[in-house]
Amino acid sequence: QITLKESGPTLVKPTQTLTLTCTFSGFSLRTNGVGVGWVRQPPGKALQWLVLIYWDDDERYSPSLKSRLTITKDTSKNQVVLTMTNMDPVDTATYYCVHRNSGGLLDYWGQGTLVTVSS
């Protein structure tokens, strides 16, 4: 059974750096084709894909946010960490950790964590 869970601060100040951790179970990030990524959703708005990291350490970023994002993985701990710099109130959103299967599908999602950016 695949599960993912996000953890991190619920409130950050403008200009600060956000660090979120995804802890997962039920699969290995050493498996060919598998990836873990992040999707966010501002309150009342649509979903936006942010970033993915693959089993082979390849990283892919949303072009619009690439300069602010970093993703890393710790396979031994079954964790993926997202870092987003220079946070702004428009970055207020629920951030979801997602499992990407070998077919390219985002098939399992974490429960999400709401991050508010406010001074």
Place this chain on the structure above:
Amino acid sequence: EIAMTQSPATLSVSPGERATLSCRASQSVSSNLAWYQQKPGQAPRLLIYGASTRATGIPARFSGSGSGTEFTLTISSLQSEDFAVYYCQQYNDWPKYTFGQGTKLEIK
């Protein structure tokens, strides 16, 4: 970037009736199209992938069709638990996944 457009934004349907939701891609995504259901306070749940394949555990009243740029999600007989927001998403141009703006399915 491939843009996904969903219509209508809101759909009002009575329980037991059929609901038809549309999704259009700005360029062909072949059959690499997924549908998700999201209820308030919950994460999206995968319903359909490959444009027409139901994910594990999804009831048969949910069906998907289409290819290329035009797609449809049909719910044959609405149950109370089906009222939610539905998103389409293309994964043809991965990893630049893009989602539609969503269709809110509400009780009439």
